[in-house]
Amino acid sequence: MKRSEYRKLQFIGGSSFMVSLPKDWVEKFNLKQGDTLLVSVEEEGSIRIIPSSLIGRAEPPERAVIELPKLKDPERFKREIFAYYILGIDQIEINLKERIAPDFMSVLNEVTRSLIGIEITSMEDKKITLSCLTSKDLSIDSVLIRMKQLVNTIIDGMMSYLENRDERVLQSIFDMEEDVDRFYMLSVRLENIGMRRMHDSGLSSWDFLRMLLGHRLITKCIEEISDELMKIFEHLKELEDSPGFRTVLSGELESIKSCFDVAMSAFLEEDLERAHESYELGKMIEERLRKESENSNSQRDVRMKLILMSMIELCRILRTISEISINRSVRATLRKL
Template identity: 35%
Template structure:
């Protein structure tokens, strides 16, 4: 780390000289624009070329290693998750059938579409805004969980087993949103890699974890729905008690996380710990169904702990901010 002295210029302006090697490496000249990013007590400098390079999100693939659907799906998913906006695949082996398969693959990726396809070439492009709020994605995922719980409750109350089968579509929506959340997280991590953005970076990584836990909860609820269609009416009535509590707890959990409420976080953790001690006696499908509920509880408890830590961290940050303001006033 280099140390530079602050100099006073003209009686009212301050100046810090830039390292000569840094200026040369970035091919800067007198009069060139330098971007300043100010966050709390840290300033980060960016040459214009760096800001433009960081926005390059296109990749050219000259030949796929394999053409089987499993590999192609995993490969396209990986590029999507890295935040790539345009994928150009050139391969003589690409034909109409292959393009059709790729089209099916990208249906699971929010915003990604085939915009051009010819023999030997296919171009994929993400048409969704890159500024989409990752926090909003996780909020929507939590709403899907609430919808899944409500749909299951309605199916049990009305004895409508077809309603339980509709859970699969909601689970798929959750999967798509999770992939989108990871994509946005990767883009933001690149942007917030400087020390001035460490608070935001910590929040983003926490959101990624919460998104994964919500996706796991959706999987558990889907698994429950597959077992529920095989359960007796009596077993469904018994399991409804669990779901009624689960729905209320998750509502509180979502409020605790999004509002950074430390007290509500602690209350939901305690309720989930109590629910995890529930009795599982019953038939095979009943026990399997209850185990999926307990699995969802464990994931919810993890979210509760993240919400608790997030609330405490934000409280500390507000305290430090208040201290700095008080210190600045005393100097004046």
Template identity: 30%
Template sequence: MFKRKNVENHSEMRKIQYSGKSSFTLALPKKWVINQKLKAGDQLSVTTDGTNNLILSSEKKKTYVKKQTNILLDETSEKGHIERKIIATYISGYNQIHIRSKHKRMTPQQRSIIKKLVRDKLVGTEIIEDSNLIISIQVILDPSELNIENTLRRMSVITQGMHGDIIYAIKKHDIEMCKEIIRTDDDVDRFGLYVIRQLRFSLENDNSLELANSVDKIYCLGYRMIAKSLERIADHASLMGQQLMSLNKPLPKSILVQLDEFSEFSRGNLEKSMRALVNKDYKLADKVVTTCLEAPKKELKILNSDFKMTKDQDACVVSILEHIRRVSDYSADIGEVVLNLTIDENLKKQ
């Protein structure tokens, strides 16, 4: 009925058969049918993955394997080593992470580091066991429950809020608000790690397209680049907060208006680039990239203005302007990613 050719990666070449007046049929491998516990009359889902490939899956297979692992610590394991190892296992898709010491007991400092990391950096996790002998981390958030685009949008909203708040803090010389902005940067980092975890899940699971809110593999690289850009934009708000905290005197009012206008320009570019992403809008993304090219000119115009400031104030303004301009730079990067993701549809509409 069909011609088969085995290859090293266990794929098979099968001949399409013509059936009836208008149907094409393809025989399924018997071993696959048996492994899936399928029988005649069962239904299969047929999905196109965006690269002209068809993915067959049964309703019984709309699950994913939950992985668990163990991490062994030395008494000398320091903060950076512990955090990097736990984050790496989280990103790699492990659902249970059991942390033990090679010398039976963990130090109080190590336990504190682990619990703070779970609380501050890992979205959707809980500590389900906590003792001197072991700390077990459980990822309780199912990968199908939080859409990646919504996560990116949430990162964008938080980031735009940080930049709006830092301008207010500069106007009022509000040190407490600066501290809050610096703390908020952790929230963006948390969502960034979650995006990486979700993207890896989509790439590793053959049936991920059959799960609700999963990501088409063709978008994975673009989403990773966007998440990184949003993290960088948040970092610039945090850096402005740190810089303002070291400034003894408030900036003169004459410069504040221009800083506010420049920040509003860059924040607008970020908002539009994310709107282009959500709506898959090629034209808007192209417009954002063009508009962002004006940012260096606006920065230079303010730098060339004549303001009476101390050396510390002048250095602070130069740094703040660079941070604000970088928001537009990263917004242009996001816009370019959207252009790359939507070019096929745009060409079809020409």
């Protein structure tokens, strides 16, 4: 149970000081003279004392075993595999009661297509081993950059479709949206692995957790941007071919892409000025889109109005990225003082 109490600091000679530990706490963890304790100095000045028995205790095993008598619910099975993946498990052994059936292989193939680095590395009559071949040392920033590149390419594809209605770009846009989802899952996996390595990071635990939280929020924002872009794209395919609409939408997509680039650069480079710039740019684009939406009142403009509403939602997400970037940049400035 959490509690606080005052204890006196004592001088024990030379340059050493001592503070006694609560007796019941020492007994709870079976500590004795000579045992090692981890002393962590936090950023705000407080100190955490952690028994060695707790260090790494919550770390999940790198190998998991699933006993599967029969594949009754494929979606439940996939959710469990996804959970092991994002927890950082490297190897998943699946034991079956019956021989591997074609429908089970179809589900497994869907899993391997959905998760970056997951491959079937062993297959016997009643046992399959899935392994994650992605390096744990892959940086979260590199995943963020790849997600940013994918979103920009999706926007470029949409503008290309607006310009010439080339049906060949359709599948590539859908594929890239799926890649954004796959990289999001990978980022969550890397964040969980980072949590397990927290004590080796060189940062205080609070500082490290804030860093991971910032990355989690940004990757989630990028995933939401990708989803919103796909809503826009679905409406674009059904929109009546109008040069006026095409010009407006293409211009606004280009503006959103520019704002997204500035916001992401601000986050990755901890650039306060660019973070403010992206916030103001997103606000300006949103105001313009709202005016355009108010002018689209006829029945013929319903689909255009839905597109503009999704673009307004994109601006809201971009402002969220900008706000996170501002907070991160301010903290970086304080660390330099």
